[in-house]
Amino acid sequence: MSFYSEYIKYKNFDLLPMMESINKNDVQRAIQKNRPSIKDFVTFISPSAQHLLEPMAQKAQDIKKRYFGNTIQLFTPMYLSNYCINHCLYCGFNHNVKMTRYQMNEKEIEQEASTISKTGLKHILILTGDAPSIASIDYLENCCHLLKKFFSSISIEIYALETNEYQRLIDAGVDGLTIYQETYHENLYKELHPKGPKKNYRFRLDSPQRGAIAGMRNVNIGALLGLDFWQRDIFYTVLHAAWLESMYPETEISISLPRLRPYDGCYIPKHPVSDKEMVQMICAIRLFLPRCGITISTRENEWFRNNILTLGVTKMSAGSSTAVGGHTIKEHHHSQFEISDKRSVEEMVHYLKQVNIQPLYKDWEQF
Amino acid sequence: MKEHHAKTIDNDLFEVGGKILTSRLFIGTGKYASDDIIPQVCKHSGACVITVALRRVDFHSKTDNVMQHIPEHMQLMPNTSGARNADEAVRIARLARAMGCGNWIKIEVITDNRYLLPDGYETVKATEILVRENFSVFPYINPDLYVARDLVNAGASAIMPLGAPIGTNRGIRTEEMIHILIEEIDIPVIVDAGIGKPSHACQAMESGADACLVNTAIATSDNPVLMGEAFADAVHSGRKAYLAGQAVTQQWASASSPLTGFLSSLEKNS
Amino acid sequence: MLVTINGEDIHFSKSLTISDFLKEKDIASDTVVVELNRQIIPTEAYENTFFNDKDSLEILRFVGGG
Numbered sequence: 001m002s003f004y005s006e007y008i009k010y011k012n013f014d015l016l017p018m019m020e021s022i023n024k025n026d027v028q029r030a031i032q033k034n035r036p037s038i039k040d041f042v043t044f045i046s047p048s049a050q051h052l053l054e055p056m057a058q059k060a061q062d063i064k065k066r067y068f069g070n071t072i073q074l075f076t077p078m079y080l081s082n083y084c085i086n087h088c089l090y091c092g093f094n095h096n097v098k099m100t101r102y103q104m105n106e107k108e109i110e111q112e113a114s115t116i117s118k119t120g121l122k123h124i125l126i127l128t129g130d131a132p133s134i135a136s137i138d139y140l141e142n143c144c145h146l147l148k149k150f151f152s153s154i155s156i157e158i159y160a161l162e163t164n165e166y167q168r169l170i171d172a173g174v175d176g177l178t179i180y181q182e183t184y185h186e187n188l189y190k191e192l193h194p195k196g197p198k199k200n201y202r203f204r205l206d207s208p209q210r211g212a213i214a215g216m217r218n219v220n221i222g223a224l225l226g227l228d229f230w231q232r233d234i235f236y237t238v239l240h241a242a243w244l245e246s247m248y249p250e251t252e253i254s255i256s257l258p259r260l261r262p263y264d265g266c267y268i269p270k271h272p273v274s275d276k277e278m279v280q281m282i283c284a285i286r287l288f289l290p291r292c293g294i295t296i297s298t299r300e301n302e303w304f305r306n307n308i309l310t311l312g313v314t315k316m317s318a319g320s321s322t323a324v325g326g327h328t329i330k331e332h333h334h335s336q337f338e339i340s341d342k343r344s345v346e347e348m349v350h351y352l353k354q355v356n357i358q359p360l361y362k363d364w365e366q367f
Numbered sequence: 368m369k370e371h372h373a374k375t376i377d378n379d380l381f382e383v384g385g386k387i388l389t390s391r392l393f394i395g396t397g398k399y400a401s402d403d404i405i406p407q408v409c410k411h412s413g414a415c416v417i418t419v420a421l422r423r424v425d426f427h428s429k430t431d432n433v434m435q436h437i438p439e440h441m442q443l444m445p446n447t448s449g450a451r452n453a454d455e456a457v458r459i460a461r462l463a464r465a466m467g468c469g470n471w472i473k474i475e476v477i478t479d480n481r482y483l484l485p486d487g488y489e490t491v492k493a494t495e496i497l498v499r500e501n502f503s504v505f506p507y508i509n510p511d512l513y514v515a516r517d518l519v520n521a522g523a524s525a526i527m528p529l530g531a532p533i534g535t536n537r538g539i540r541t542e543e544m545i546h547i548l549i550e551e552i553d554i555p556v557i558v559d560a561g562i563g564k565p566s567h568a569c570q571a572m573e574s575g576a577d578a579c580l581v582n583t584a585i586a587t588s589d590n591p592v593l594m595g596e597a598f599a600d601a602v603h604s605g606r607k608a609y610l611a612g613q614a615v616t617q618q619w620a621s622a623s624s625p626l627t628g629f630l631s632s633l634e635k636n637s
Numbered sequence: 638m639l640v641t642i643n644g645e646d647i648h649f650s651k652s653l654t655i656s657d658f659l660k661e662k663d664i665a666s667d668t669v670v671v672e673l674n675r676q677i678i679p680t681e682a683y684e685n686t687f688f689n690d691k692d693s694l695e696i697l698r699f700v701g702g703g
Contacts, residue, residue, distance in 0.1 A: 420702025
């Protein structure tokens with residue numbers, strides 16, 4: 001059974017007009033519930049809920065403390081390769097973008113890993129573009145063997161794989177999978193992915209499931225906010241997360257909230273998301289899925305990240321670069337998107353401690 | 368994920384084990400001072416389902432046959448009490464079915480005589496076998512999520528988690544765990560054991576249980592007929608409250624140091 | 638002939654059927670279930686099923702229970 005069978009039950013759900021009919025009392029009632037339903041989640045993301053952000057935030061903070069403590073897990077992305085055969089309209093690594101394509105060799109990977117691990121970070125997220133013949137499973141397996149020397153937990157954010165391929169990477173040391181559906185809107189997805197293997201909506205949609213089946217400890221999903229109306233994409237994202245939680249209770253499910261940022265070449269998001277709406281989303285997710293992780297990346301600026309720290313976020317990247325070998329390679333490679341929060345790991349940790357949050361460098365180790 | 372779509376009490380049918388029931392109160396036949404009050408209890412409680420046990424006939428004493436006190440229309444739910452493992456439960460189930468009163472069976476596999484707590488592992492084993500033999504299986508269990516999931520996979524018709532150990536009449540001591548089952552398990556959840564008062568049954572139904580089984584509290588009351596009625600009202604009430612949706616219980620309000628204050632400073636600047 | 642019925646050893650001087658035994662004990666055949674050597678005997682077969690030496694029978698019925 002695929003998540004698609006759950007998705008189609010709600011596919012023709014006229015979410016946007018439906019939300020107009022939700023009033024403050026509906027939201028208030030939903031906030032008080034111990035076990036909000038998916039219908040209650042819809043009230044949390046409705047326009048009326050914007051007047052009730054403070055009580056939502058209070059409850060979200062309380063839930064976060066009780067289930068996760070006063071902690072935030074830190075990690076950093078490592079871009080291994082920017083070769084890509086997809087033509088995704090919104091992406092800085094889009095095949096059509098004129099840029100130097102590069103893939104790190106072993107020596108460079110070790111150097112990059114060494115630099116990063118000196119910051120104390122033990123959780124790494126490795127990324128590649130979609131180029132299976134170049135950034136192949138063999139290449140990735142080898143990377144994992146190298147990275148195991150430096151990091152206790154490796155997550156991947158790469159092109160969609162088959163179950164047995166996820167299995168190979170798990171055997172090589174990977175324990176986390178990040179894969180974004182970008183948008184759950186099928187027609188829009190088609191438009192945005194005109195060419196390349198990522199065109200296949202269903203294959204991508206079922207990747208988190210395949211990851212869970214293969215044995216990933218963590219599966220992180222999300223939509224690229226701004227492509228479609230955020231309310232629609234976040235609705236399907238939480239539906240997806242809740243479904244994964246039910247189907248694979250032994251897997252930790254988390255949601256990322258990547259908000260579309262400019263890149264050199266610039267795709268302008270049709271439905272830009274405001275800061276207030278980001279806060280609304282974080283609170284809504286925390287209220288509906290108390291045990292689901294929420295990740296915020298350095299796409300968001302320092303001021304914003306500082307203010308949403310206690311609202312329900314469980315994981316943040318720090319000291320990031322979205323260029324291949326961005327931590328070490330002198331030659332400037334093209335970035336996938338602009339980093340907003342440019343703080344180093346040390347600066348981030350310093351701030352966290354000031355606001356009484358314990359930064360977690362290491363939360364898990366395979367043994 | 369359980370979602371109940373808006374229902375009224377009128378279209379709220381309880382379908383389980385291939386039958387449609389008009390009452391969410393199940394009753395028992397054990398511990399009565401005298402069995403001949405049973406027909407009145409059946410009538411006044413409105414129950415459709417009644418449990419019995421299977422025992423050896425005693426040739427030395429002429430005792431009443433409980434079956435003559437059970438109205439014809441009642442759905443019988445024999446239990447496997449006495450079974451200490453899956454094999455014994457399966458044997459009792461087959462014997463019970465051979466009595467010709469239907470294929471429902473409540474699995475009780477109890478090895479612990481002090482607290483009468485069920486053995487989840489043996490219960491799952493027995494369920495797997497009996498479902499394959501076309502029984503409608505109703506397993507009595509501790510409110511254990513993993514056991515419940517195994518039972519769903521085995522094809523049980525419902526699960527019957529205990530509210531408290533049998534006979535204690537303590538009320539729903541396992542409330543939080545039963546809530547989890549109600550949330551996570553897609554087959555009916557019938558709270559069994561430990562229900563001492565109608566308010567306990569009401570509480571179980573308010574939180575979303577599909578039905579309650581009450582034996583001791585009715586049978587040992589001074590007036591079982593009236594107590595049966597009270598339980599019927601309680602179960603009905605609790606169910607209505609659940610369908611109506613819970614009211615506000617706790618206040619999440621605005622605080623003096625607001626967490627979202629930073630957003631208004633942004634609005635001021637933009 | 639020694640037959641164990643409901644755990645009790647009983648001697649029978651002559652052969653008899655399940656039906657005969659139930660009649661003797663004044664038990665209606667439709668109120669019990671009979672298991673002979675671990676096999677359930679259908680009611681219709683009571684008339685034709687004879688006890689044999691060393692047989693083990695269980696004769697059970699529904700009683701009050703929760």
